[in-house]
Amino acid sequence: MDRSAVDRLYDCDVLDRHGRPIGPVAELWLAGGRPLWATVRSDGGTTLVPIRGAQVRDRRLVVPVEKREVEDAPKVGDRELSEAEQAELHDHYGLTLPEQRLVRHRRGASAPTSQPPRQVRRRAR
Template identity: 40%
Template sequence: MIDQTHVEALYDCDVIDNRGEKIGSVKRVWLEDGTGRPMWAEVHTGLFGMKESFVPIQQGQVAGGAITVPVAKEQVKEAPSVHTSGDHMSDQEQEALYRHYGMRIPQAKTGEHDRLGEQAEVTLSEEKLDVGTRDVETGRVRLVKHTVTEQRNVTVPVTHEEVRVVREPVKGNAGKAFADEQAEVTLHREEPVVQKRTEATERVRLEKDAVTEQKTVKGEVRKETVDVERDDKRRR
């Protein structure tokens, strides 16, 4: 089985199919992300070596400067075309290759071309607090009229009549002498009379004013951090 130790020796090797026929020569080696294990060989095929085909090499055998792979030459010729961008091929293109060769699609599918500095990257995320406002009902205010009875004292001038005897001298015959006689006078007085009337004294209304104040809110947010872990498998 081919592993990382064979990478440098794979370039320009002849690729032989499962019937001993030459498929082409290796021009690039594609590695599996994360493990660095050789997965695919980009092989130049055709009469003048102008066509590029991808051949699975993880189950191949290296011997005598050639790689023997467990697939047929015709199957390689019919493999789907892969248009790589840089040092990666898309997941869809890799899945198409796995299906074509009848291989199980692994968890990590994207190959990576062998190069001096391999890169591994992860995307870190963190939560942010989005603070806004919303209107909530805090209470209701209404105007209610009540009738209140109170006592009022008002001084009113009143007039009444009184009897006063006025004596005046009489000249001549002024009436019957020595006869009983009565005279009546009707007396009057004013009495207070209370009448009530209703009149508007004032108008009361409610108005709302918006008051802005500062409030502090707090909340818990999560964020991702990365630690580099190294598995050292060298024996002492």
């Protein structure tokens, strides 16, 4: 997905799989250059919503989760996520942690905000 297509997602309102409104896209998080999460702000706080497999319809981003799942998800605030927080979010939604590290995308930015590469621990033999 090119940068302009990713930027257009910021114009979308997020709806759950049944069409119930969750909130507007505040930020996007990418892995391997693909948008996988949207930050959504609501009265309950700021959280991430998985958008892999979502459909864009008339400036609405229909995500493959229930609104209740989003309301019960860990709140993240406006900061970078630790590996433990990323794992907690993936566990909450029943998703597999991607091999690439999540990076925050800022609308109109030339490149995503990078985080240090994930350290792979090797077992001693």
